[in-house]
Amino acid sequence: MSPQLSIAKHSPFIELDRNTWSRLAETISVPLSASEIANLRGFGEILDVDEVQQVYVPLSRLLNLYVNAASSLNHMTNDFLGASQRRVPFIIGVAGSVAVGKSTTARMLQAMLSRWPSTPNVQLVTTDGFLYPNAELERRGIMHRKGFPESYDRRALLRFVSEIKSGAPLVEAPKYSHLYYDIIPDEKIQVTSPDVLIIEGLNVLAPDKSGALSISDFFDFSIYVDARTSDIERWYINRFLSLQQSAFQNPESYFKKYANLSHDETVARATSIWKSINEPNLLENVRPTRSRAHLILSKASDHSAHRVLLRKN
Template identity: 50%
Template sequence: MSSYSPYHIFDRNNWKTLRNHTPLRLTESELEELKGVNENISIKEVEDVYLPLTRLINLQVQASQQLHKATFSFLDQPPKKVPYIIGIAGSVAVGKSTIARLLQTLLSRWANHPHVELITTDGFLYNNAILEEKGLMNRKGFPESYDTEKMIDFISDIKAGKMKTEAPIYSHLEYDILPEEKQVISNPDILIVEGINVLQVNKNDTIFMSDFFDFSLYIDANEKDIEQWYIERFCTLQQTAFKNPASYFHRYTSLSKESAIKRAMQFWSEINAINLHENILPTRGRANVILQKGADHSVEHVYLRKL
């Protein structure tokens, strides 16, 4: 049986040497602002893992920019900025949002791509009224709960260099799309697209969101660790954000700690674990880079797809 792997595999000590003197342009206070609920990430983690990663991305952005210039020259057309698009995938509660915000901040401090924007695919969920009508409220986050056509239209406009593109905004407080609000993306150098579904494919479609990506990440961890992080996050939110009367989950604030843990475990086993196995985990092998986390949230191994 062949032992071939499509990835170069690095442990943390080997990966951190690839930083190659990339400067740290991030303070402790800035890092604190980027962290999500119950997520532990240190400046040392940034230096060891994310500075080498941003160096790799920077080199690939430069190469992409040169390739586009050469193509426009061949076509005898004036050069046009084509945004470099990065997709970040992985399970609920695995830390995608923190990593997306961190990469946005780090990448924006490179001279050749200072304009870095970030969106999440949550904004392309159908609104709750439609999900209720379709009987999909308990399937939120599954492929059928997204307006895939709207996502493809959005990402194709970005890749075409449209000067201003609007994306819907999702409120985790209200657990719904905000109909009167839009996020305006203004022809960035780099666009980061974060979401559990960004690497998914559907055999009934001919175009996928990932077709527009120049680079993709999958954030990976042991399922038991992710489940524990999900439960811890739920319990923290129950004592903080859920206490806001406007929160969709306000009803859970009266639960005892034991009951809150049981409810979180139920949500995990009946919804999130199923989505992970059926739709998210199968996309892991499509990523350019896999960041494999340990139980303390720190990245232990990096898998870099071979050319």
């Protein structure tokens, strides 16, 4: 047997190409209208009814199976313990690079999962709320490391997730604004005992370096959104160009300093931010967590998912 085949044989993942994956749920129809899908789509993405039918319907069905199985196990465990039945949220982590399209995947899952009768209440939080405020990043001398593991208040994030998993009826998270590029001091996001909570962020699968608990220890399922580095760089630059024409024109935007750049200057600025912050973070911290995921959604250069890897166990 060639070394390549034996590596594949001993991989913890089953690999499915798009056609094989899409056939797993072809009898289930898309529960969203074309305009609902358009509203969930991020900048530059091609998400359409075909993509939802072929990629997200099977994913949502698989997750529904996991949620129902976790709920049965929870019931049986409580019976065994003689404890009262109390349901705690099923937590799904969504990881991947800046600009890979995590937010669209997470929003799509939220919309799809909430259509299942067993999980009408699906809530979504992003980990950017747990970034230190810019003033604190400046104080620590890590303003140029936004998105790196050390730029987050990891203790607060861990407390947040463990409170949710302990069944607390209301848990609050700080709120981040892409417009201000900073934490909004007086606003909070509330998590109110959902059936499913999706937690999306760059580093959600990162283990704690000192061996202590990390938030992924509280996940029931996790997804890594993957693509080639060169494709993600192009998506980042194209999105930056679109934002320069829209969001950066807002006088309140942190990036208003880029509002009058020419096309070439904007590309140069985006490339420099990508090369100095987001690509190193992807290579050093984010992609190394990929094999910790239960499922890897692998995207082709047009943003469509072309392959799914699912853990065998």
